[in-house]
Amino acid sequence: MPNAFLAISENYQFLRIKPKEGGLGTSTVLARDMDLHGYLNRTTFQTLKLSSTPTCSSSRFLSPSLHKTHKFPFPRLTTKALSTSSAAVQTSPTTTTISDDQGGKHQWKATIDFKWIKDNKETVAVNIKNRNSDANLEFILHLYDKLFILQKEVERVRGERNAVANKMKGKLEPSERQTLIEQGKNLKEGLTALEEDLAKLNDELQREAQCIPNMTHPDVPIGGEDSSTIRKTVGSSPKFSFPVKDHLQLGKELDLFDFDAAAEVSGSKFYYLKNEAVLLEMALLNWTLSEVMKRGFTPLTTPEIVRSSVVEKCGFQPRAKNTQVYSIDDSDQCLIGTAEIPVGGLHMDSILAESMLPLKYVAFSHCFRTEAGAAGTATRGLYRVHQFSKIEMFIFCRPEESDYYHEELIKIEEDMFSSLGLHFKTLDMASEDLGAPAYRKFDVEAWMPGLERFGEPH
């Protein structure tokens, strides 16, 4: 046996990275499509990213939870959307976020399938209600209709202006030419005004529409947290023949943490890990990475500072009151609360080759959460902290496969937690507890004898 402190078992042979096609660093991407406008013109309207707007007051985004996965599953709109006629209004394509050199705040646009929403108004309304969302559907459809009309008007005026421009190409009397020049000028001014109105209306529509939550899987229980159902229970709570201590007391006696010094240096809910706790963290990270890599996931480390627009596009709200998101001073950047954000951003504004899918990543990062508004009982010790290490799995796949991969992901989690001998239950979260981006959400709650309950429900 080697003299090293930590040795990898031969099983690692199994984990050799699968060959990637192509030679680029972004080899999984067929083309980086920065401007989807051309694409939209070409095909029927597709549902693309649905994200929550900064102004949404949906409490779901703000409730503290250690393992909140605000994922972006595509709603089962895709197959329907593919058949949408091209009469649908084209909203602005998703714009890339501004480059490093620019200073302004360019509001990005989500590619929302307004026509589908309009055609399925009742279903969408019921879903909004089931999820306890603030989205104002009537108003949104009203804005959409207004936009459609305004867009037509813009096109009409553009047409007139083009006609005038064409006339001016021919041979004309000076007075005729002068008249046309005047007309052209008026039309131009009118057009500019209309285009400004159109842009504003589009922004407003976006702001409102970004509040619309994702659709919901038919098997999801409707209601509040008490309606969540148990999919699976594994193990049983251990019986102790002596008084049970909680992790804080154990950590103190074994000299594993220091919360007091961290409170001086950083503030409450920060901590140092010491001694064997450091080894435990390294062991958990190494083992988990290995287990997930064995199942074909590509390992990643990610930036922990990201542009705030990327945070928003993933469904979080950096600017909301009581936001979970730390912002960097004098910058449009934030700290990530989960690796989901930079991994989702890895392929933003891209068109992937179908043969690349599914793309499965396992990402290691530190995560930072303000836990603002998270006062309450379960805030002692390590349960609720501002900074922690996390390994996250992320899948990009074809729409028809997402249910399958959802099952695969929860199975991986259950297998790992079983291996560690934990007693836990897997919940199918109820509609009011999903969070806007999630079509369906499974939470695992493990038995914590020191707290005398399962890990906190939402």
Add this chain to the structure above:
Amino acid sequence: MPNAFLAISENYQFLRIKPKEGGLGTSTVLARDMDLHGYLNRTTFQTLKLSSTPTCSSSRFLSPSLHKTHKFPFPRLTTKALSTSSAAVQTSPTTTTISDDQGGKHQWKATIDFKWIKDNKETVAVNIKNRNSDANLEFILHLYDKLFILQKEVERVRGERNAVANKMKGKLEPSERQTLIEQGKNLKEGLTALEEDLAKLNDELQREAQCIPNMTHPDVPIGGEDSSTIRKTVGSSPKFSFPVKDHLQLGKELDLFDFDAAAEVSGSKFYYLKNEAVLLEMALLNWTLSEVMKRGFTPLTTPEIVRSSVVEKCGFQPRAKNTQVYSIDDSDQCLIGTAEIPVGGLHMDSILAESMLPLKYVAFSHCFRTEAGAAGTATRGLYRVHQFSKIEMFIFCRPEESDYYHEELIKIEEDMFSSLGLHFKTLDMASEDLGAPAYRKFDVEAWMPGLERFGEISSASNCTDYQSRRLGIRYRPSEVLVPGPKKSKGNLAPPQFVHTLNATACAVPRMIICLLENYQQEDGSVLIPEPLRPFMGGLDIITRKS
């Protein structure tokens, strides 16, 4: 062999953590001394914290360098300070930083030995010059003298006020009493005004004096970076029979990084590591932690968000223009640029038992640096990035031992880099390149064939008592000064400031550059050095994916 990805070898038996005395989480601390005021009244004047002010324009603090240690070494003032007479002016004691609930900006004070500085003016002046520092010594001593005078005046007025108060205790005619009340009132107003002036003067003195850099080890070469001397050279640059690629090209061909996506998501100088690069990072972290733990260091993970005052006390300048430090919005908090900061802070405002020293920590953290003002050639790829993983060694020790531990730290680094087969040189950094906190600094530069030059991969600094005077870290020597029937605090020698040292055990991106560029093969693959292979599942080579 167990089915786990990583198994602990029997050698771990060797690494069993030494039992800690006491049952507290902070068992190594004798007492947390939050208010030094009582202590100051009791003992002779001690040098208090010297810290660098936010307003210092010393370019040293601002020049970009991945391993700039802005330390607060104490000059070798400590032993001298103990014999300082009590006639010396007492500056305000170190204040703890404000609690979570308060909003105001409370300026903390460093425990600076003004008397020693005054008595050794020429030596200090020469040092300031050698280090190219902006500190204005004449002005500082002028303020110090003013402060002394003002303090005497305050004491005088207080005395008068006390006298008036005492007179009023006796039996008096109403008119006499009225006169005294008037006097008392005037004196009180005068005293308040004087005390305000005193506080302002003290703040100004602190701001200026915090610019004074640490003293310098006699063997440090005087001058700019060209004066740095080579202490040691290990290995030789590998000879390649084929055109050498740099780490960016190797990384692209082997699908190890993604800078482009990171530029979209986060901005320039950010990156994702992918595939074997992730395994390489984990291997470097695991192996380094293991190697350093074997040598008796206690492992730690640390907060990466800290109060800005702690950053300042360690010698960094979060508020300076072109600062290296990221600040958090709507908060007095910052992101750490190195684990040195939270580890130094671990024992702030404490008195340690001498028997606890030396305290040796090995800390793993992510580090964040703005690299503002770091435009230039060597900014490609992983060489200069905003975020990276680092393992840092940190020692708290008795003053007489810091030179010894400085040698120990550099030896550990050299042993590790040798094990990895790197070609490197260790430099004794010249006086203008030390950074205010460092008494002495050794940098290791490793050969990077792709860059065709040496690049800094680590830095080891002895900060003597510069940081500890700002962080308020002292120890109580165990010898008894005055033999007597009772062993009370009065018999023991007064607490002294510890010395602190820090050294980079592993800065992951720079190590990845070294490993990729030095171990590249003609076919574009990269060999993994022996010591890391067990930590990568026995993987001995990174190859191109077909």
